[in-house]
Amino acid sequence: MASVVKWVVAGVLAAGLAAASNWRIESLPEPSVEYNILFVPPEKLVTEAASGFDNLIADGLWLGLLQYYGDRVVSDDHKFMNLPAAFRLITRLDSHFWFAYWLGAFALGDSHEPDAAITMLRWGEQNNPDDYNYPYLAGFVNFAFAKDHQAAANCFERSAKKPNASRFARTMAARMYQTEGQDALALGMWQSVLKGAEAEGDKSLIAIAKRNVTRIQQEMAGLRKPAFRKKPRDVSARADMDKQ
Amino acid sequence: MNQIVAIARNTFLETIRDRILNAILVFAVLLIVASILLGQLSAGQDIKIIKDLGLASVSFFGVVIAIFVGTSLVHKELDKRTVFVVLTKPVNRARFLVGKLLGLMTTLTMLTILMGLAYLGLLVFLGVPVEVGLFQAIMFSWLELIVLTTMTLLFSTFSSPVLSMLYAFAMYFYGHNAQTFKLLAQKAAPGLRELLLGAYYVVLPNLTHFDIKNRVVYGYTAGFEQVGLAIAYSLVYSLGLFCVAAVIFHKREF
Amino acid sequence: MMDDWIVEAVGLTKVYTSFPRKRVTTLDNVSFKVRRGETFGLLGPNGAGKTTSQKLFLGLLRPSSGSVRVLGGEPDDPEVRARVGFLPENPYFYTYLTGREFLEFCAALFDMRGAAKHQRIDELLMLVGMSSAAETQLRRYSKGMLQRIGIAQALINDPELIFLDEPTSGLDPLGHKQIGRIIKTLKAEGKTLFFNSHIMVDVEELCDQVAILHKGRLVASGTVGALTGDGRESLEDVFVRTIEEAEAIGR
Numbered sequence: 001m002a003s004v005v006k007w008v009v010a011g012v013l014a015a016g017l018a019a020a021s022n023w024r025i026e027s028l029p030e031p032s033v034e035y036n037i038l039f040v041p042p043e044k045l046v047t048e049a050a051s052g053f054d055n056l057i058a059d060g061l062w063l064g065l066l067q068y069y070g071d072r073v074v075s076d077d078h079k080f081m082n083l084p085a086a087f088r089l090i091t092r093l094d095s096h097f098w099f100a101y102w103l104g105a106f107a108l109g110d111s112h113e114p115d116a117a118i119t120m121l122r123w124g125e126q127n128n129p130d131d132y133n134y135p136y137l138a139g140f141v142n143f144a145f146a147k148d149h150q151a152a153a154n155c156f157e158r159s160a161k162k163p164n165a166s167r168f169a170r171t172m173a174a175r176m177y178q179t180e181g182q183d184a185l186a187l188g189m190w191q192s193v194l195k196g197a198e199a200e201g202d203k204s205l206i207a208i209a210k211r212n213v214t215r216i217q218q219e220m221a222g223l224r225k226p227a228f229r230k231k232p233r234d235v236s237a238r239a240d241m242d243k244q
Numbered sequence: 245m246n247q248i249v250a251i252a253r254n255t256f257l258e259t260i261r262d263r264i265l266n267a268i269l270v271f272a273v274l275l276i277v278a279s280i281l282l283g284q285l286s287a288g289q290d291i292k293i294i295k296d297l298g299l300a301s302v303s304f305f306g307v308v309i310a311i312f313v314g315t316s317l318v319h320k321e322l323d324k325r326t327v328f329v330v331l332t333k334p335v336n337r338a339r340f341l342v343g344k345l346l347g348l349m350t351t352l353t354m355l356t357i358l359m360g361l362a363y364l365g366l367l368v369f370l371g372v373p374v375e376v377g378l379f380q381a382i383m384f385s386w387l388e389l390i391v392l393t394t395m396t397l398l399f400s401t402f403s404s405p406v407l408s409m410l411y412a413f414a415m416y417f418y419g420h421n422a423q424t425f426k427l428l429a430q431k432a433a434p435g436l437r438e439l440l441l442g443a444y445y446v447v448l449p450n451l452t453h454f455d456i457k458n459r460v461v462y463g464y465t466a467g468f469e470q471v472g473l474a475i476a477y478s479l480v481y482s483l484g485l486f487c488v489a490a491v492i493f494h495k496r497e498f
Numbered sequence: 499m500m501d502d503w504i505v506e507a508v509g510l511t512k513v514y515t516s517f518p519r520k521r522v523t524t525l526d527n528v529s530f531k532v533r534r535g536e537t538f539g540l541l542g543p544n545g546a547g548k549t550t551s552q553k554l555f556l557g558l559l560r561p562s563s564g565s566v567r568v569l570g571g572e573p574d575d576p577e578v579r580a581r582v583g584f585l586p587e588n589p590y591f592y593t594y595l596t597g598r599e600f601l602e603f604c605a606a607l608f609d610m611r612g613a614a615k616h617q618r619i620d621e622l623l624m625l626v627g628m629s630s631a632a633e634t635q636l637r638r639y640s641k642g643m644l645q646r647i648g649i650a651q652a653l654i655n656d657p658e659l660i661f662l663d664e665p666t667s668g669l670d671p672l673g674h675k676q677i678g679r680i681i682k683t684l685k686a687e688g689k690t691l692f693f694n695s696h697i698m699v700d701v702e703e704l705c706d707q708v709a710i711l712h713k714g715r716l717v718a719s720g721t722v723g724a725l726t727g728d729g730r731e732s733l734e735d736v737f738v739r740t741i742e743e744a745e746a747i748g749r
Contacts, residue, residue: 051420052455056300059293063285096462099289250606254592261594324590329651332556332584333607334576498558 038068040085047092058094061086069107083107084116091120095127105137109145117141118151132162136169139176149176157189167196167205174212178228187216247335248343255347258320259313267305268355272362274301279366291372292461298363299378299457303385306356307416310348310389314396315408317344318493327498338490345397345486352393356386377460380471387478388454392416394482395449398489401496419451453477504659504690505532505555509564512550512714524550526714527564532707534658537681537691539701541737542711548694549587551711552661555692556584569659580608583652587663587694589644593637597628597647600636604651622650626680642673649680660684662693666700678704698734702726710737712744 040061050057065086072080087104091097101124108117118138125134139155142148153176160169174189194209218224278297282290318341321327330340360382367374395415399408418425422444429440444450453474456466466474512525525547532538540548553559554566557573571578591600601619605611610618623629626646631639639647645665652660666677681704684691695701701708702722709719718725718740725736 048421048424049417051417052303052452052457053300055296055458055461059289059296062289063282063293066285094458097292099292246606246609246611250603254595254603257594258592325586325588326591328556328558328584328586329589329591329604330607331558332579332582333604333655334579335607336576497560498553 038065038080038082038086040082040089043085043089043092046089050093054093058090058097058100061090061093062097062100065090069103080107080111083111084113084120087120088116088123091123095124098124098128098131098133101134102137105141109141112145114141114145117145130163132159132165132169135159135162136166136172139169139172143172143176149179152176153180153182153185167193167200170196171205171208175228178212178216181226183216183220187213187220190216248339248346251330251335251340251343252346252350255317255344256350259348259351262313267309268358268362271301271305271359275363275366279370291370294366294370295372295378295461296457298366299381299385299461302356302359302363302382303388303457305359306352306385306389307392309355310352310392311396311409311412311416313351314348314393315400315405315412317348317397318400319405319408322498331498337494337496341397341401341486341489341493345394348393348397349390352389353386356382356389375460375463375465377456377463377465380466381457381460383471384454384456384466384474387474388451390478390482391449391451391454391485394485394489398485398492401489401493415449416451419449420455422448422450422452449481450477502534503531503567504534504536504569505538505692506567507531507551507554507564508566510551510554510561510566511563512547512554512559513562524714525554525711528711528714528716529564530709530716530719532690532692534690535688536707537685537705538693539705539708540692540694540711541696541698541701541708543696543741545713546711547714548711549663552584552663552692552694556582556661580655581658583655583657583660585645585648585652585660585662585665588668589648591636591644591648591651594635596633596635597623597639597650598632600647601650601654604654608655610654618654618656622653625653625683626650627676640673642669642676645669645673645677646680649677653684657689659690659692662691664694664696666695666697698732698737702733708733710740712741715744717741717744 046057047054069080069083083104087100087108090100091104094100101121104120105117108114108120118141121134121138121141125131125138128134135155136159139152139159142152142155146152153173156169156173156176159165160173170189170193174186174193177183177186177189190209190212194206194213197205197209215224215227219226275294275298279290279294282293318327321330321344331337360379363382364374364378367378392412396408396412399411403411425448426441426444429437429444431437432440456464508529510525510528511523514522514524516522528547528551540551542548550559554561555568555573557579566573569578569581573579592603595603598619601622602615605615605619620629623632626649628643628646628650631643636644636647649662649665652662662681665681666674669677678700681691681693685704691704693705705722707719707721708725710717718736722733723729726733
């Protein structure tokens with residue numbers, strides 16, 4: 001009997017100590033409970049060890065990334081770590097994860113990594129060759145973040161050639177060529193937009209396309225000062241970003 | 245036949261008794277809790293993640309149970325000396341193994357069906373369209389379980405449970421990275437290359453053939469030929485493993 | 499045909515080889531024969547090779563040299579096994595089955611079915627006095643009950659020859675008595691019984707013929723009467739003396 005009492009006393013004591021230490025540890029000053037580190041495991045290791053659970057691992061990383069990203073966006077400093085690596089790994093594991101590409105495009109573009117976004121989208125396009133969204137989004141990143149209209153035009157044009165492409169792909173491509181001063185290309189694009197709009201019977205788009213066709217024809221004939229022309233910008237450093 | 249059925253039934257009862265069915269409960273709870281939490285965490289991607297998680301869990305639970313139970317299948321009979329009772333009766337040793345295999349496969353089939361129903365039921369409840377590919381992915385996982393169960397049975401005819409388990413997990417890991425092995429084999433020196441490629445095609449399992457779960461969530465459907473070949477590969481490869489197991493078990497002394 | 503030999507061992511030797519080069523001889527050139535209808539006791543201290551011998555007769559082990567014949571055939575032969583029964587030492591059966599389910603399982607292994615099967619099982623439950631516990635799971639059985647259900651499973655096919663490995667060891671007096679009674683019934687039915695034991699009183703009471711093994715060698719054999727000088731010595735004394743002599747020679 002005495003031995004049982006001994007064990008009960010020891011057990012209660014241990015439980016008390018555990019509770020006390022737990023409480024002490026919790027009350028230690030913590031730097032911050034935010035997700036301020038984004039851990040990205042080595043890509044080679046993860047892809048080799050995934051053993052068929054690739055999608056699930058991508059989902060797990062995605063959830064972690066979302067919490068981190070959300071936390072950092074609302075914080076003041078807007079500094080992000082490891083974003084390119086994280087998006088790259090997620091899209092390697094699950095190459096059809098459209099939403100990850102979509103968020104990645106904006107998150108990377110926003111954090112001054114447009115080239116990483118483009119590279120990621122190129123991988124997406126390779127793995128989803130029939131999906132117009134990937135080059136379209138790449139065109140948008142080139143236009144909005146990299147400010148490279150030439151590359152953007154190429155991307156939009158490529159998107160326009162995919163099945164069921166958004167008609168905005170052509171419109172965007174046409175406008176990009178216009179801003180780059182590539183009148184012939186811009187004219188061709190607008191004419192094709194016009195043809196499509198006429199086939200669909202979309203009156204407002206027909207009007208827009210006609211207006212632009214006329215404008216470019218007049219500009220080319222020297223009857224009118226060029227509009228939409230963008231100031232030339234040196235993008236030679238990213239010469240290969242628009243090529244597939 | 246009567247003998248095989250008796251042994252299979254007995255094995256089935258034994259494995260069921262091991263509280264394996266709790267795995268299904270854990271599975272269902274996991275899926276439902278996940279589906280509630282994910283809605284809040286995943287920025288609208290919860291359906292995709294639930295689909296992934298469900299298929300991965302069906303496969304994972306099956307594999308773990310096949311390996312953990314499969315490795316102790318024969319060993320338990322030796323350990324508890326029940327094998328003396330069975331093998332001193334006019335029971336062919338290969339039939340004994342067939343019975344054990346069928347018994348465990350019955351358990352795993354039931355498990356797969358129940359988990360599959362829970363998974364598809366949840367999707368229906370959430371209003372997600374259930375494509376053919378999802379059924380196929382579950383069926384392919386089941387085909388993989390046939391291979392893994394036969395393989396663990398083979399290991400358990402000559403090895404201790406712990407070692408069998410290690411072998412089985414190693415083969416599982418290899419089987420899902422068979423392509424990497426093939427690439428390495430192709431780069432090897434002539435002579436060795438043929439040997440390694442031979443091992444790749446003939447001896448080692450290529451479990452990636454049974455893994456379509458990453459694709460079906462994006463609407464992929466396996467064609468008639470692919471399904472047929474997967475079934476054939478599973479059965480023929482398992483038969484090969486079984487023959488080796490039968491020979492080893494036949495030679496064994498107790 | 500002079501004699502109807504039902505178990506024959508000729509120069510039986512079993513050597514276990516284990517890694518790296520350890521060789522253990524469990525049975526060394528042992529020869530003996532058992533006649534139909536006899537009750538044969540194989541005696542010896544623990545580790546003498548009694549269980550190994552039985553396993554060789556049952557085809558669970560294969561001899562390193564020498565030969566065994568059971569019912570005129572090979573122990574591996576299903577035909578032979580269909581006429582043999584076996585009770586392992588300290589039987590531990592599938593604990594989640596009830597006594598009846600376990601016997602049904604064993605009956606299925608002999609391809610028995612239908613009414614004949616159920617009748618046989620009821621008979622056996624009666625014989626071993628387990629009818630009342632037939633629906634209880636084996637995990638709730640006492641050691642004596644397990645031993646008795648074990649005898650029932652060994653008899654399911656109405657065998658001509660029954661191997662019993664230490665059927666009475668570790669039982670309480672009541673269980674001991676019950677097993678003794680069952681064995682006597684079987685004897686009266688004319689079955690050939692082959693049992694391993696180190697409990698001399700049982701052997702003396704039940705056996706016609708005995709053989710004594712010591713460290714894998716046969717050190718004595720004969721009828722109980724011949725060995726004890728028709729009761730002048732107890733079998734226990736004979737056994738102890740024989741073993742001690744063998745030890746002395748061995749040294």
